Amino acid sequence: MAIGIIIFIIAFFGCCGAIKDNYCMLVTFSTLLILVFILQLAAGIAGYALRSQTVDFLSSELEQSMNHYNTSNGTQITKMWDTVQPEFKCCGVHNATDWVTELHTANDTVPVTCCSHIYGTIGMAECTSESENLFHTGCLDAFGDYVRSHALTIGGVGIGFAVVQLLGIVFACHLSRQFRMNYANM
Known part of the structure; x- marks a missing residue:
């Protein structure tokens, strides 16, 4: 539920910023997208680096669940x-x-x-x-x-999501730059 609310807030900034031509909202949207991307990247790296501890943790939890x-x-x-x-x-x-x-x-x-x-x-x-x-x-x-x-499929899906996020970041930054240039020309 919390993740859904966070995604809604981020999307709200992006949509409102684009509709209202609001530079500040688009910069906030871009910043939040970059932050989410960095957090996802860090989680992926940590998950890969800690995979042996993950197996031990999963084994322990499964054994306890048997009780x-x-x-x-x-x-x-x-x-x-x-x-x-x-x-x-x-x-x-x-x-x-x-x-x-x-x-x-x-x-x-x-x-x-x-x-x-x-x-x-x-x-x-x-x-x-x-x-x-x-x-x-x-x-x-x-x-x-x-x-x-299924590691190749899982990795491919992860890379696909990363590419879509990066495109979103690039387009949001480009759009906010366009708005800022339009404000400067007024």
């Missing part, structure tokens, strides 16, 4: 795990034994979403760490593989 699986206050966490595991064909953070350790269940039972639903298993009651159709890959590795396989 709240199938609890009364962990509804969203349960939905998250039950969506991620079949989607990425993974089980647990590192492997299925994470669930066995965390849930302390009899028969090494793991969430049913850790098993692929092959013919005849729709509606199966349980999945164990010994099931034939168990996903053996941990979700942290599966998600990492997904990001690595």
